[in-house]
Amino acid sequence: MKLSKLGQFWWLALLSCLVVLSLGGNAQAASDQSLAQVKAKGTLVMGTSPNYPPYEFQINEHGKSKIVGMDVEIGKQIAKDLGVKLVVKKLSFDSLLPALTTGKVDMILSGMSPTPARRKNVDFTNIYYTEGEAILINRTDQAKYQTKKSLAGQKVAAETGTLQYNLIKQQMPASKLTGMSSAANLILALKTHKVAAVVKGTASATAYAKNDPSLMAIDGHFKTSSAQAGNAIALKKGSTSLKVAINQSLTKIKAHHWIQKRYLKTAGKYLKVNTADTSMWHYRDYFAKGLEYTLLIAIVGIIGGSLLGMLLAMLRFNAVRPLRWLATGYVEFVRGTPLMVQIMFVYFGIGMIVDVSALVAGMIAIVLNSGAYLSEIIRGGIQAVDAGQTEAAESLGLSKGATMRYVVLPQTLKIIWPSLGNQFINLIKDTSMVSIIGVTELIYQLGIVQADTYRGVAPIGIAMVIYFVICWVLTRLLRYYENRLNRGHARQLN
Structure with missing residues (x-):
């Protein structure tokens, strides 16, 4: 079939476009x-x-x-x-x-x-695997909940950020959507009747139901588009x-x-x-490893935070205004943002420039956060020291540095010791936040044990006991040194 000149022109134009697109795609692939x-x-x-x-x-x-x-x-x-x-x-x-x-x-x-x-x-x-969506319910509720429509008015949960979360929102509008960040927490909430049902992929739901006789999975009959399926x-x-x-x-x-x-x-x-073997003793190494990382992060946080807090407190009293403004701005910013966000920023944000491990990023974030709070405690303690002490030291010819070191700071430490103790205990519990970036501290290991054993409450109880023992021991140490400080001060007065 012959083409007119106009037809030939359009065919040439089309071929030219295809060549350009092909070259562009090849160039992109090459780059x-x-x-x-x-x-x-x-x-x-x-x-x-x-x-x-x-x-x-x-x-x-x-x-x-x-x-x-x-x-x-x-x-x-x-x-x-x-x-x-x-x-x-x-x-x-x-x-x-x-x-x-x-x-x-x-x-x-x-x-x-x-x-x-x-x-x-x-x-x-x-797509490498396609499955449907199932609804996990307690076996005792099987007569009440047989379809997703029967869950109208009930709390239905899924992991936040997942397809199942969106499916509940879109196809179960009469239900009360509850989102959680952990699959283990979802199952725990279901078994303790905090939620009526949990939506999961069929394979995962079947695995939970097969290994936990108190649960059962029913077909969700959810509709998914071809772009979402699998x-x-x-x-x-x-x-x-x-x-x-x-x-x-x-x-x-x-x-x-x-x-x-x-x-x-x-x-x-x-x-x-x-x-x-789902006994907690069988998983003792998990808890031991979590305890190890928790203590490591806490110790680094206490030491590093104290040094940073002292530096920031000194800058707040500095005669150079830009330094004072810088320290004040830092403290206000850190205290005004959640620790979890700071941890994610250090790991993902700063990590784009300098590649740091999750553990190092977690420790850096804990130090930066605790330093801001400790600086305010130290600053308040310095201001609480009687001004007459400083005047007396200056009258004896001591320099400002010597006055701060030998007169003000020893009295400051005695004043702020109880507040320091509270901050250190809070810091130990704050280490749980680093689990969000995959650091295998105590809370992260707790979630793993829950997922592996299909037991929700027992791992939580073990973690609570461990945290209590850590904080109890630290409290006793702090009280011991507080009594020593008080006795030393009493001897000075006598």
Whole structure:
């Protein structure tokens, strides 16, 4: 068939556009170094929240903690195909996307659904596993709650930031939506009747119901769009080459049906390991490790915070106005923002410039926060010292520095000692905040034990006892030194 000159013109124009687009796409792919960077460093860092069996969870194997599950097996295969080593990084689910966008992890493999909202910030691979959504209820309520409509007016919970959370909001408007950041807390709330039901992926809901006879799973009959259906791997925006390589691995995994034939079966075996012995003594190493990190962070926070607090307090009395303004501004800013936000800023924000581990970031944030509060305690103590003491020291010829060191600060310490003690005890409890960035302190380990054993209350009781013992011992030490200070002051008066 012959074309007119006008037709030929439009065909040439169309071909030109296709060539330009192709060249542009090739140029973009060529500029993308995501796959090359992974191969160059020899590791593929997988971000995950290991409290979502059978996708990812932890087991106590020969006294050592190990992250296992279907997603971990998929990650191993991808790393093997890329010729690199898989490194699994633990984070709370809410922290996974910030970790990806700031380069802390190379990919998120954590049962994540590629919702439109998430696609705006990250890229997703092809769907690797598709399942429905189930509703977990207490077995004693099975006569009352048989469909999602029967839960009208009742509290229904899901993890914040998940597809299930949005499905409740959209398709169960008559129910009272409750969001929580931990899968373990969801199950605990359900078993204690704080909520009537929990919405989870079918595989996870089935795992919980199978391992806990007090729970049962019912079909949610939720409607999901093709863009939301199933789970995919999240990658940083523009990671085209890495995305192509991972999709090739996923295609091979799906072609061989390894998820059904291997990975889910492997996850099931690991689940039996956890439920074989759910005693708290069996998980003593978890609590011991959590205690170790809690004490380490607390000690660093107390020492570092005290030094920073003293520096800030001295700057508040400095004759140079800019230094006073700087110290005042810092104290007001830190005291006016939540500690959790500060921890996330240090880890994800500053971490974009200087790569620091979660533990180091947590300790830095605790020091910066406690320093601001301690500076106000120290400043108040200095102002409480009788002005006559300073005048007497100056009349004896002591310099300002010597007066502060030998006269004011010793009396300040006696005045502020009870307040310092309260701040130190609060600091020990504040260490629990660093669990949000995956530091394995006591609260983080508590959540892992809950998820692994399907027991909600017992791990909380153990953690409470440990915190109480720490604070009780610290209180006794503080009182001992307070009595010594008082006796020393009494001898000086006599």
